[in-house]
Amino acid sequence: MLHLRGTVLPDGRRDLYVDAAGLISDSPLRGAEVVEAPFILPGLVDAHCHVGIGPSGPVDLAECEQQAITERDAGALLLRDCGSPTDTRPLQGRPDLPEIIRAARHLARPKRYVPGLAIDLDDPALLPAAVAEQAAAGDGWVKLVGDWIDRGVGDLAPLWPEDVLKSAIDAAHAAGARVTAHVFGTDALPGLIDAGIDCIEHGTGLTDELIASMAERGTALVPTLINVENFPGIADSAAKYPTYAEHMRGLYRTARDTIGKAIDAGVPVFAGTDAGGGIRHGRIADEVEALRHAGHPDPVGAASWTARRWLGRPVLEPGSRADLVVYREDPRENPAVLRDPVLVMIAGRTY
Numbered sequence: 317m318l319h320l321r322g323t324v325l326p327d328g329r330r331d332l333y334v335d336a337a338g339l340i341s342d343s344p345l346r347g348a349e350v351v352e353a354p355f356i357l358p359g360l361v362d363a364h365c366h367v368g369i370g371p372s373g374p375v376d377l378a379e380c381e382q383q384a385i386t387e388r389d390a391g392a393l394l395l396r397d398c399g400s401p402t403d404t405r406p407l408q409g410r411p412d413l414p415e416i417i418r419a420a421r422h423l424a425r426p427k428r429y430v431p432g433l434a435i436d437l438d439d440p441a442l443l444p445a446a447v448a449e450q451a452a453a454g455d456g457w458v459k460l461v462g463d464w465i466d467r468g469v470g471d472l473a474p475l476w477p478e479d480v481l482k483s484a485i486d487a488a489h490a491a492g493a494r495v496t497a498h499v500f501g502t503d504a505l506p507g508l509i510d511a512g513i514d515c516i517e518h519g520t521g522l523t524d525e526l527i528a529s530m531a532e533r534g535t536a537l538v539p540t541l542i543n544v545e546n547f548p549g550i551a552d553s554a555a556k557y558p559t560y561a562e563h564m565r566g567l568y569r570t571a572r573d574t575i576g577k578a579i580d581a582g583v584p585v586f587a588g589t590d591a592g593g594g595i596r597h598g599r600i601a602d603e604v605e606a607l608r609h610a611g612h613p614d615p616v617g618a619a620s621w622t623a624r625r626w627l628g629r630p631v632l633e634p635g636s637r638a639d640l641v642v643y644r645e646d647p648r649e650n651p652a653v654l655r656d657p658v659l660v661m662i663a664g665r666t667y
């Protein structure tokens with residue numbers, strides 16, 4: 317049993333007790349070992365990462381485990397996996413690893429995503445059935461590739477017709493799952509948002525009108541700003557497609573403003589790194605910093621308590637699992653401390 321002596325965020329109450337079963341107790345536990353814990357946060361959330369993807373594509377389960385350990389050591393104890401070619405279910409329930417909320421496999425169309433990662437549907441009309449299948453295979457989320465370069469067009473273009481999207485998203489909701497989509501540009505967004513999608517990933521092509529629509533509907537946004545830093549590199553490697561390359565450079569130039577407008581308009585914006593391909597795991601602190609620069613009023617909450625509530629997970633309530641992270645200083649005042657947790661705890665055990 318532990319008595320964590322410090323301030324609990326976000327509510328500022330003093331001290332937490334962790335019982336022998338690794339659960340939070342609201343009343344003092346006699347004989348608990350005292351641990352100095354200046355600022356106690358609900359375990360951080362990486363709301364967009366990929367356990368199962370490395371710099372050169374899919375990785376095996378042993379590498380997945382390493383990725384999860386890297387996230388854990390950075391304090392990220394709840395991972396929303398936005399699509400993985402590797403089945404990471406064997407890692408679930410491991411007491412020493414972060415909880416992974418899996419979106420199962422990405423759904424895309426042939427030649428319209430990073431090779432080897434997605435399930436490619438030859439006919440877009442197959443999407444509703446494929447969504448239902450991934451909803452059953454995942455943990456309450458389904459991931460669509462909303463837009464990607466269409467080499468015939470030479471630019472970003474939507475993957476799915478709008479009527480198909482409506483039935484696909486309805487199918488997910490009927491199965492109790494939420495849907496999110498990878499979207500860099502603008503054209504795929506109206507169809508996805510109007511079809512009732514629950515979240516947009518990246519969202520660099522949002523317009524004022526689309527932002528207003530998301531705010532009204534409560535559609536969430538995970539901008540993965542540290543991955544947007546890769547856009548100029550993507551453009552440089554796409555010299556054969558100059559329109560696309562220029563499009564990506566333009567999206568990069570306006571990204572911080574665009575995401576800032578979404579934040580100002582009241583769109584729920586959460587912290588996700590997109591770790592997996594172009595981003596290494598364990599960088600949640602960098603995304604918090606990027607959200608702060610984009611004007612997020614509570615970037616630490618966006619990577620902890622607010623994100624946990626959005627994902628339906630507890631926030632250090634009595635009886636909930638003691639998944640927490642401790643810092644020397646209040647990260648809301650000094651976000652740099654997020655890079656250096658003094659204690660990471662899963663279910664009452666420290667790592």
Ligand SMILES: [Zn+2]
Pocket residue numbers: 364365366398590
């Ligand atoms: Zn991603």
